[in-house]
Amino acid sequence: MTEPTNPQPKGQDFERVLGGSDTRVASFAETKRTPVQQIQHILHSNPTLVPVIVLALSLFVFGLIAGGRFFSAFNLSLIMQQVSIIGILAAAQSMIIITAGIDLSVAAIMVLMSVIMGKLSIDLGVPTPIGILIGMIGGIGAGMMNGWFITKVKLPPFITTLGTWSIFFALNLYLSGAQSIRSQDIDEFAPLLKFFGHSFDVAGARITYGSVLMVLVFIVLWYMLNKTAWGRHVYAVGDDKEAADLAGIRSDRVLISVYALAGLVCAIAGWASIGRVGSISPQSFYEGNLQSITAVVIGGISLFGGRGSIMGALFGALIVGVFQSGLRMAGVDVLWQVFAIGWLIIIAVAIDQWIRKVSA
Amino acid sequence: MTQPILKATNLVKRYGRVTALDHCDFELYPGEILAVIGDNGAGKSTLIKALSGAVTPDEGTIELEGKKVSFGTPLEARDAGIETVYQTLALSPALSIVDNMFVGREIRKKGFMGSALKMLDYPAMEEFAREKLSELGLMTIQNINQAVETLSGGQRQGVAVARAAAFGSKVIILDEPTAALGVKESRKVLELIQDVKSRGIPIILISHNMPHVFELADRIHVHRLGKRLCVIDPKTHSMSDAVALMTGAKEPEAA
Incomplete structure (x- = not known):
């Protein structure tokens, strides 16, 4: 608003005195900020900084504890491999959480689509690329189903995806007959399914195509969310759906597109998971839904x-990987790894709340 | 008189057994500020929603510049040149001023980056936003990339009005623009409204604030029991006349 330096005597009678009023409007006392407040302020405008700092700190601490073994290129690339599948799921989950939703069915979609790809390509003799394509389309369909229930039937995302989680898991057991597809069969009939398990070596690091895929998925989705109109609409719908509707966004369409895209990303994760695990197991990644939410939350979304950047989820997934690897190398029991991740979630959200308290 | 720019005839809207609009007429003339006043429940909001496309009337016609229109969504009304500033402002707090101004009509980069990769042209959008905000004297907002939630109530109202003024080619509807503001900020918003009017865009102003209505309006549409009771001239009527009419304490003179 302009400051009327000297408003003409117009308007209502009681406003006459405004001419002499203080023209400052809520100015900031910049000098009075303590260092802590300054940090709070910087973190508020750059939400991804927190996971980056935590990642750097945890690398440093575990480097000290476990020594050179931990910091070897091989170990760091191994962490990348270990988090790649949950990382891709977390990318899908981030988009949905940015719309103020949640998707409990991501891992179920992923495993179901990997089973479909495997069954088609190996048992039914469909050419592998077609099998993969059908899996991708299935992923989009499963996501759209979630989106349709949420927008058209107006069910809460939590309930919808709690239901579809069970539905997809049951379908997956039915289609697979609760049997794994063996690694040798995949090698023999559909080696393309294992594509993302292959790797190349760079300076002692063993980088799988799956790790590269994870980074690519994040870069593409980051671009879509931040540099396109669609992405801005996703944020607007998540921020205030009613306002977005009035401002002319067709929020139902945006939401369905987000769930459909998340479904596709889950199907991609399903393909990558075959390379990572080696076989196709209907029982795998049963905790994948919650692990993806963990990565997103630790990533400051x-x-x-x-609010929050999808890149945060990548760092969140890496933080979990670094903790697990570091604690394992330090000889800590698995149960304490789980214990540590639990605290990490609570601390991440506490920091998030503290940052939000900053007033502009 | 000249041709009305926006005209509604015989609008009817029922919600179940409640008739919110009962054969209501409405006219807005070029270049004027028309205030719409009425008691709570008189059907003001429904009338405005019908004009801005948020509600589809059951009966009746709406004409924009003499041509019959029918809006299914606010988006269609917007495309036709009718912009609405809602009481809630319809801004996304976490998004920047630029993002908010361009929601739903973003500018894409030219060439491959824009057409294939759909990349947004932020420099162009920022320049346009800065230009529009300066035109309305709102450039004390220093950084147009700051989030809307960091602005004061008046500044937010300013951004919402600037958004409407920047794109509203034919009609701007303002719903209770000063309801949530203090004395000083109200004053600035009133000046802003007059600024917009001076650029020739007609405005529909919905307000409960009689002093503001009488200060700004060229004509006052009094709404009562779902229809237009009468249109009065603020120069020949007093505020108590207006209040008496809209509450039913007084019947309009037979015109």
Whole structure:
């Protein structure tokens, strides 16, 4: 608003005195900021900084504890491999959480689509690329089903995806007959399914195509969310759906597109998971849904929607990987790894709340 | 008188057994500020929603510049040149001023980056936003990439009005623009409204604030029991006349 330096005597009678009023409007006392407040302020404008700092710190600490073994290129690339599948799922989950939703069915979609790809290509003799394509389309369909229930039937995302989680898991057991597809069969009939398990070596690091795929998925989705109109609409819908509707966004379409895209990303994760695991097991990644949410939360993306960068989820997934690897190398029992991740979630959200308290 | 720019005839809207609009007429003339006043529940909001496309009337016609129109969504009304500033402002708090101004009509980069990769042209959008905000004297907002949630109530109202003024080619509807503001900020918003009017865009102003209505309006549409009771001239009527009419304490003179 302009400051009327000297408003003419117009308007209502009681406003006459405004001419002499203080023209400052809520100016900031910049000098009075303590260092802590400054940090709070910087973190508020750059939400991804927190996971980056935590990642750097945890690398440093585990480097000290476990020594050179931990910091070897081989170990770091191994962490990348280990987090790649949950990382891709977390990318899908991030998009949905940015719309103020949640998807409990991501891992179920992933495993179901990997089973479909495997069954088609190996048992039914469909050419592998077609089998993969059908899996991708299936992923989009499963995501759209979630989106349709949420927008058209107006069910809460939590309930919808809790239901579809069971539905997809049951379908997956039915289609697979609760049997794994063996690694040798995949090698013999559909080696393309294992594509993302292959790797190349760079300076002692063993980088799988799956790791590269994870990074690519994040870069593409980051671009879509930040540099396109669609992405801005996703944030606007997550921030305040009613406002977005009034401002002319067709929020139902945006939401369905987000769930469909997330379904596709899950199917991609399904393909990558075959390379990572080696076989196709209907029982695998049963905790994948919650692990993807963990990565997103540690990555500083608000569960209330509209805030946070998808890159945070990548760092969140890496932080979990670094903790697991570091604690394992330090000889800590698995149960304490789980314990540590739990604290990490609570601390991440506490920091997030503290940052939000900053007033501009 | 000249041809009305926006005209509604015989609008009817029922919600179940409640008739919110009962054969209501409405006219807005070029270049004027028309205030719409009425008691709570008189059907003002429904009338405005019908004009801005948020509600589809059951009966009746709406004409924009003499041509019959029918809006299914706010988007269609917007494309036709009718912009609405809602009481809630319809801004996304976490998004920047630029993002908010361009929601739903973003500018894409030219060439391959824009057509194939759909990349947004932020420099162009920022320049346009800065230009529009300066035109309305709103450039004390220093950084147009700051989030809307960091702005004061008046500044937010300013951004919402600037968004409407920047794109509203034919009609701007303002719903209770000063309801949530203090004395000083109200004053600035009123000046802003007059600024917009001076650029020739007609405005529909919905307000409960009689002093503001009488200060700004060229004509006052009094709404009562779902229809237009009468249109009064603020120069020949007093505020108590207006209040008496809209509450039913007084019947309009037979015109």
